[in-house]
Amino acid sequence: MRRLVKLALQKPELAGFMLLLLLVFVFQVRTEGLFLSTNNLRGIMGLLPETALVALGVTLLMICGEFDLSVGSTFALMPMTMAVLFVGGTPFWLAMLAGLGVCALIGFINGWLTIRFEIPSFITTLGMLFMARSLTIVISGGFPPRIRAGEVPSHLFVGFVDDGGLIRASVLWFLGIAILLGLLLGKTNFGNWVRATGGYLPAANALGIPTGRVKIACFMICSMLAGFAGMIQSLRLNSFLPSIGEGMELQAVAAAVIGGTSLLGGIGSIIGGVIGATLIRVIDNGMVMSQIDANWFKFAIGALTIFAVVGNSWLRKSGRKMKVETDK
Amino acid sequence: MSDAIIEVQNLHKWYSGVHALKGVSLAVNRGEALGLVGDNGAGKSTLINILSGLHSQDEGEVVVEGKPTSIRNPKDAMALGIETIYQYNSMVPIMSIARNMFIGREPLTFSIGGLGWLDQKKMRAESVKAIADVDLHLRSPDALVGELSGGQRQGVAIARAMHFKSKVMILDEPTNHLSVKETAKVIGFVRSLKEQGVTAIFISHNMHHVFACCDRIVAMALGQVVLDKRTEETSIEEVQDML
Secondary structure (H helix, E strand, C coil), X not given: CHHHHHXXXXXXXXXXXXXXXXXXXXXXXXXXCCCCCHHHHHHHHHHHHHHHHHHHHHHHHHHCCCCCCCHHHHHHHHXXXXXXXXXXXXXXXXXXXXXXXXXXXXXXXXXXXXXXXXXXXXXXXXXXXXXXXXXXXXXXXXXXXXXXCCCCCCHHHHCECCCCCCCEHHHHHHHXXXXXXXXXXXXXXXXXXXXXXXXXXXXXXXXXCCHXXXXXXXXXXXXXXXXXXXXXXXXXXXXXXXXXXXXXXXXXXXXXXXXXXXXXXXXXXXHHHHHHHHHHHHHHHHHHHCCCCHHHHHHHHHHHXXXXXXXXXXXXXXXXXXXXXXXX | CCCEEEEEEEEEEEECCEEEEXXXXXXXXXXXXEEEEECCCCCHHHHHHHHCCXXXXXXXXXXXXXXXXXXXXXXXXXXXXXXXXXXXXXXXXXXXXXXXXXCCCCCEEEEECCEEEECHHHHHHHHHHHHHHCCCCCCCCCCEHHXXXXXXXXXXXXXXXXXXXXXXXXXXXXXXXXXXXXXXXXXXXXXXXXXXXXXXXXXCCXXXXXXXXXXXXXXXXXXXXXXXXXXXXXXXXXXXXXX
16 A cells, blocks of 8 residues: 555656646635536637647657747647648648648757757757747738638537537547557657656667657657647637747646656656646636636746646655565 | 687777777687776777777777677667676666666567567566576566666666676676675676676776676776786786786
């Protein structure tokens, strides 16, 4: 029993999970039950996949020991690329593939520059943040492309899948991708390399792991997930704006960190990223529902980020200190 | 000199203008435990890094089991049966023992293009066996390497090298920062390699450790080999004078 408690305490996503339960409870009480009502859950679950998909990519990349500030811009560039091509006459699926291809290229450039010139990914992706945002505005030509509802198969991404109108297809996409990423990280040799690369780079190198290629692959997955999330948001709103996703990069990092991912690499989990992103959505929504001045939202996210990291390191330490009988 | 498992001839290496290896030639015989000593900057690590595939030589030749070879990366070295155990770099502390045992050489239940599904059952079972084979007793293959003592970590690294049937084991300062008891254990490991027919190259600052477990002593200074004698034909004092 003690052994199980010890193991649980050392799970990096524990602090985030406990906070999530606590906040759901507090909001539920404060809103007199409205928080977990169908109508409100629909609102939360509509937005959650968009934040969460970005956060998952960033989580994977951070476990690998790198960082991406350009996800907010990629979030806007992908749907804009797709929309501009679509309006120009390209079939939807081809336009979507091209959009994802652009994201893959951005991820590749981020990774290649970081590895090749041995510069911090903070810098490379900060540059990319500006460049990709600028490109988005340039290709939009200043006027957001107009796509009428029904012209594109939006229902496959954002349509409601149940009769009650509670769960959108985007939730299923998000859950499916989260499970795939979780398996990739936990059950495949690639996942082992990602963790080794982020956990201790010199050892990974000495053991012959192609750490450069592993990192570039993570950069590419991260960018493509951000672009895919941006496409989902654009389809949900049925408008393709060059300004979406601003500030998303830091929210995604906050989600990853709240979920127990270490900035130093190696430590973290996909489920942690999911918990972190859910927490951010819950706070955003819960504050509105409890009629708290919305300007406190960023304060709450900031405080939560710090609190989660402090809480995590405290839990982990007390977990490590816990004595369990060793079988000799 | 007929039965050399590794032979290097006239090896040169420059690091950003510094001549780190100045024509080193050395033959390591099959089954012997060779102690490589020298001060910081003598070229020991450079030589080892070339043999383990982390760096390439600028000039000279490496012959493994009679065949001229180019070791371009750590994978090449491992494929030749050369395993290196570094002072710090052998393990990822935040990962479990079972995962550390197999980083880069994971057993897979199925794979496509080199990527695939881990056989975690096999990883656990084989790491338990490998660890027991080197006489190390650990609670669980799921324990994090970061929770082990320095000596236990070296033990796991040696178990890993044994598991992958290494022919030559290079131990780079394996006794640094270890307690007296753990040092004795590591020295015991090196001695036991001989019985199992594994060639060992043992690098250390500490003469006593080297003399305690090696058959032959090679001393390096300023990028050159300055002494090469059987352990019984030399003494700590003589080696120290050469450095």
